[in-house]
Amino acid sequence: MKNKINIAVVGLGQIGNYLMNELISKKKDIELKTGKKINLVAVSAKNPNKKRKFKINRKIFFRNPLNIIKTKKIDILFEAIGKSDGISKKIVVNSLKNKIHVITPNKALISKHGDYLSKLAEINKVNLEFEASVAGGIPILKTIKESLATNKIHKILGILNGTTNYILTEMEKTKKSFSDVLKKAQALGYAEPGKPTLDLNGYDAFAKIRILSALAFNNKISKYKCLMEGIENIDSKDIEITNQLNYRIKLLGITELINNKLFERVHPCLVKKDTYIGNVNGVMNAVITHGSPVGESILQGEGAGAGPTSSALMSDLLSILRGNIKYSFGIPDFKRKKINAYNSNNYLNSMYLRIEVKDKPGVLSQITNILAKRNISVERLIQIPDHKKKTASIVIITHKSKEIDVQSCLKNFRLNKNILKRPTLIRLL
Amino acid sequence: MKNKINIAVVGLGQIGNYLMNELISKKKDIELKTGKKINLVAVSAKNPNKKRKFKINRKIFFRNPLNIIKTKKIDILFEAIGKSDGISKKIVVNSLKNKIHVITPNKALISKHGDYLSKLAEINKVNLEFEASVAGGIPILKTIKESLATNKIHKILGILNGTTNYILTEMEKTKKSFSDVLKKAQALGYAEPGKPTLDLNGYDAFAKIRILSALAFNNKISKYKCLMEGIENIDSKDIEITNQLNYRIKLLGITELINNKLFERVHPCLVKKDTYIGNVNGVMNAVITHGSPVGESILQGEGAGAGPTSSALMSDLLSILRGNIKYSFGIPDFKRKKINAYNSNNYLNSMYLRIEVKDKPGVLSQITNILAKRNISVERLIQIPDHKKKTASIVIITHKSKEIDVQSCLKNFRLNKNILKRPTLIRLL
Numbered sequence: 083m084k085n086k087i088n089i090a091v092v093g094l095g096q097i098g099n100y101l102m103n104e105l106i107s108k109k110k111d112i113e114l115k116t117g118k119k120i121n122l123v124a125v126s127a128k129n130p131n132k133k134r135k136f137k138i139n140r141k142i143f144f145r146n147p148l149n150i151i152k153t154k155k156i157d158i159l160f161e162a163i164g165k166s167d168g169i170s171k172k173i174v175v176n177s178l179k180n181k182i183h184v185i186t187p188n189k190a191l192i193s194k195h196g197d198y199l200s201k202l203a204e205i206n207k208v209n210l211e212f213e214a215s216v217a218g219g220i221p222i223l224k225t226i227k228e229s230l231a232t233n234k235i236h237k238i239l240g241i242l243n244g245t246t247n248y249i250l251t252e253m254e255k256t257k258k259s260f261s262d263v264l265k266k267a268q269a270l271g272y273a274e275p276g277k278p279t280l281d282l283n284g285y286d287a288f289a290k291i292r293i294l295s296a297l298a299f300n301n302k303i304s305k306y307k308c309l310m311e312g313i314e315n316i317d318s319k320d321i322e323i324t325n326q327l328n329y330r331i332k333l334l335g336i337t338e339l340i341n342n343k344l345f346e347r348v349h350p351c352l353v354k355k356d357t358y359i360g361n362v363n364g365v366m367n368a369v370i371t372h373g374s375p376v377g378e379s380i381l382q383g384e385g386a387g388a389g390p391t392s393s394a395l396m397s398d399l400l401s402i403l404r405g406n407i408k409y410s411f412g413i414p415d416f417k418r419k420k421i422n423a424y425n426s427n428n429y430l431n432s433m434y435l436r437i438e439v440k441d442k443p444g445v446l447s448q449i450t451n452i453l454a455k456r457n458i459s460v461e462r463l464i465q466i467p468d469h470k471k472k473t474a475s476i477v478i479i480t481h482k483s484k485e486i487d488v489q490s491c492l493k494n495f496r497l498n499k500n501i502l503k504r505p506t507l508i509r510l511l
Numbered sequence: 512m513k514n515k516i517n518i519a520v521v522g523l524g525q526i527g528n529y530l531m532n533e534l535i536s537k538k539k540d541i542e543l544k545t546g547k548k549i550n551l552v553a554v555s556a557k558n559p560n561k562k563r564k565f566k567i568n569r570k571i572f573f574r575n576p577l578n579i580i581k582t583k584k585i586d587i588l589f590e591a592i593g594k595s596d597g598i599s600k601k602i603v604v605n606s607l608k609n610k611i612h613v614i615t616p617n618k619a620l621i622s623k624h625g626d627y628l629s630k631l632a633e634i635n636k637v638n639l640e641f642e643a644s645v646a647g648g649i650p651i652l653k654t655i656k657e658s659l660a661t662n663k664i665h666k667i668l669g670i671l672n673g674t675t676n677y678i679l680t681e682m683e684k685t686k687k688s689f690s691d692v693l694k695k696a697q698a699l700g701y702a703e704p705g706k707p708t709l710d711l712n713g714y715d716a717f718a719k720i721r722i723l724s725a726l727a728f729n730n731k732i733s734k735y736k737c738l739m740e741g742i743e744n745i746d747s748k749d750i751e752i753t754n755q756l757n758y759r760i761k762l763l764g765i766t767e768l769i770n771n772k773l774f775e776r777v778h779p780c781l782v783k784k785d786t787y788i789g790n791v792n793g794v795m796n797a798v799i800t801h802g803s804p805v806g807e808s809i810l811q812g813e814g815a816g817a818g819p820t821s822s823a824l825m826s827d828l829l830s831i832l833r834g835n836i837k838y839s840f841g842i843p844d845f846k847r848k849k850i851n852a853y854n855s856n857n858y859l860n861s862m863y864l865r866i867e868v869k870d871k872p873g874v875l876s877q878i879t880n881i882l883a884k885r886n887i888s889v890e891r892l893i894q895i896p897d898h899k900k901k902t903a904s905i906v907i908i909t910h911k912s913k914e915i916d917v918q919s920c921l922k923n924f925r926l927n928k929n930i931l932k933r934p935t936l937i938r939l940l
Contacts, residue, residue, distance in 0.1 A: 100804070104661060104804070108661045111661055112661065114842050114843070114846060115660055115837075115838075115841060115842055213658070219804075219805040219806060219808060220808065221650075221654055221657075221658030221659075224653070224657065224658055225650055225654075228650075228653065228826055228829065228830060229642070229650030229653055229822075229823070229826045230650075230822060230826070231544055231825065231826055231829045232533060232537045232540055232541065232822070232825040232826070232829065233822055356790075358790065358811075361785075361787065361790060368809075373822075374818070375529070375533070375648075375817075375818030375819065375821055375822050376648040376812065376813065376818065376819050376822040377648065377812065377813040377816075377818065377819055378812065378813070379648060379649065379810075379811070379812040379813075380797075380809070380810070380811035380812060381808075381809065381810055381811075382787075382808070382809035382810075382811070383805065383806065383807065383808040383809060384805065384806040384807070384808075387806075388804075389803070389804030389805065389806065390804065390805050390806055392804055393658075393659060393661070393662055393802075393804050393805040394658070396660065396661040397657055397658045397659070397660055397661070400657065400660045400661065401657060404835060404837055405834060405835070406833060406834070406835040408544075408833055409544075412544060413543050413544055414543070417543055
């Protein structure tokens with residue numbers, strides 16, 4: 083690699099903006115640590131006139147990022163537009179084909195097209211780096227790829243979405259409803275405006291879990307339709323009851339190998355209050371890796387925000403500048419295998435169920451009968467009456483039960499007219 | 512770097528042994544991830560006949576490790592003897608001078624001679640890597656050097672010694688005395704036999720703190736005589752009382768810049784039970800880094816043991832094989848500066864004091880008078896009488912007080928005949 087490195091930044095949203103400042107203010111530091119001089123030669127954004135912290139040099143501004151590659155000699159390009167397809171994908175593909183290293187925080191892009199893009203990088207002998215795509219400032223990808231490189235990893239679990247973790251923490255602290263807390267989160271900038279569906283329904287965490295699996299287990303990014311549930315249906319009642327039972331509710335992403343089959347999932351979990359993961363609160367992210375010989379390894383930090391994300395982008399930049407060329411997913415593309423999916427129907431676990439019922443004789447026995455028919459045995463049952471409404475909440479924690487049996491019970495419950503709405507199901511960790 | 516890499520392992524204790532197995536069993540994995548073939552061409556230990564998990568090939572065995580360099584062409588050498596001087600230092604110096612990369616878990620060596628050795632590596636254009644020297648399997652050095660490379664770090668604190676953390680955790684759990692728990696720790700292999708002074712008195716953690724400072728603040732390894740206290744004087748009484756006050760006692764290593772001056776210290780701390788660091792129990796290590804823009808970043812994992820240590824050694828190996836050549840302390844030697852020491856006398860903090868006194872009138876007022884004279888104001892005072900012995904424990908938590916004033920009180924207490932022994936001082940976090 084030569085000594086003067088030409089850099090392009092595409093996308094000047096929150097992250098692109100912060101990154102620009104970092105690139106400008108840390109030039110000397112970068113030279114000291116890598117021996118390379120960086121030179122910002124092209125910037126692209128939708129609107130050149132938007133108010134920004136820094137002045138955009140019109141001479142290096144491009145409205146269409148694809149023109150950057152056509153007209154400038156670029157060594158490293160940052161893609162900070164977001165979105166899995168369209169111009170984001172195009173600029174990354176074009177860059178790699180032109181032997182330009184690419185750095186991106188775009189989890190949607192990587193979890194959807196990562197296999198293709200990493201192969202393209204490999205063929206063109208450049209880097210495709212995406213540390214910032216999972217858990218923001220936490221260096222979990224580098225840790226798996228490099229620090230735990232010779233470990234056999236069998237499970238990774240984590241809190242991978244700060245928005246949902248903030249909401250769950252606040253619901254517990256303030257005893258307010260989901261929608262009230264969501265509004266507060268939006269006001270504070272912790273949740274996107276409107277309905278931030280991809281955060282709330284678990285999709286965001288799921289994209290990250292797929293990237294983590296691919297790195298930890300050396301498999302191609304899975305395309306399986308998997309167990310994915312969000313937190314939209316968590317009621318403050320659930321928070322209150324589980325709290326009394328000494329649990330907290332956390333939206334976890336989990337990936338593991340069970341009998342050499344891949345089981346990826348994202349759903350709310352009941353975790354004990356006195357565990358490590360039960361105490362990761364607010365917007366914090368955390369990732370727990372189980373490997374051999376290293377044992378249990380925990381990384382925690384700010385999982386989002388322009389600052390932590392830029393920290394990860396800059397770390398990728400320095401990695402490339404130091405000449406640390408390596409495979410995007412740790413090993414050559416042809417060695418990455420497809421791992422069969424674990425059948426989640428067989429998943430054996432304790433479950434929390436909250437069932438809202440009419441408070442009249444015989445209802446409880448109807449419920450316990452349905453459970454008994456599916457071989458689901460009850461470890462704990464609490465009935466909380468609401469005398470005004472003449473209803474009751476029946477809360478059940480089951481012994482270990484098969485997912486398929488629990489789902490079949492839920493279907494059955496839906497046919498029962500004494501059950502007032504779709505029961506809440508939360509799996510225990 | 513050529514494709515076939517010759518490796519030597521010097522020292523076949525617990526760590527060297529485990530490492531040998533890893534090197535032998537993971538050859539293919541290493542080749543896949545780095546494109547390099549490793550070849551174990553020399554091994555050295557005191558006793559070739561000792562029972563080991565693997566057979567030692569007599570043809571590659573050396574009783575004197577210095578002969579390895581004289582007779583074999585080595586590319587990378589593992590030093591796993593331990594000790595800061597003597598043969599450990601000699602073999603590392605000779606290797607570097609002969610352009611051999613060195614990987615070591617030896618914190619005593621690095622914290623004492625790291626400046627000299629890293630300069631030697633730089634001059635000879637080879638790597639000196641020591642990830643395993645701090646916090647075992649936790650990739651804290653790589654995280655500071657690479658993942659947080661462009662962050663401004665202002666403070667690092669952590670639980671850096673598993674032995675002492677295990678002892679403190681067990682004392683709380685079992686309510687047993689320090690010496691009983693130490694015996695158990697030794698039986699379980701968590702503490703060395705005899706009197707493991709360097710663990711207990713804080714020295715081990717201190718060596719690690721010095722290495723962390725050098726990396727985080729780009730300074731030469733400090734030689735300052737600093738605040739260092741161990742856990743030998745923590746009594747089960749302290750554990751019990753602080754527990755009731757909702758605290759736990761943890762031996763912390765802390766390094767920070769205060770007004771651009773370096774403040775390194777290791778001592779027991781009172782930490783709130785509901786904090787993250789208050790819940791890192793048993794033999795676990797944890798490191799919290801405060802940086803900008805990344806924010807608070809936490810790494811936790813097994814800090815010792817042959818498995819986690821080997822995981823770190825192997826990560827260094829792969830780093831070298833990938834050609835990730837870099838400065839051992841992140842920047843060129845001539846740029847590493849000397850940072851002046853912060854005067855710990857000025858350190859302002861709340862303190863916990865337990866003073867054992869004769870239970871007779873006037874004693875309490877003598878104590879409070881001494882405190883008042885030094886401007887130390889009491890936030891909380893508890894007197895616990897022992898009617899049988901006609902003594903009492905006076906427990907005080909002070910408002911923020913200057914270290915020098917507290918030390919001067921302690922001196923004064925020693926002159927008072929009503930005070931039965933040296934009071935216990937524990938700083939609040």
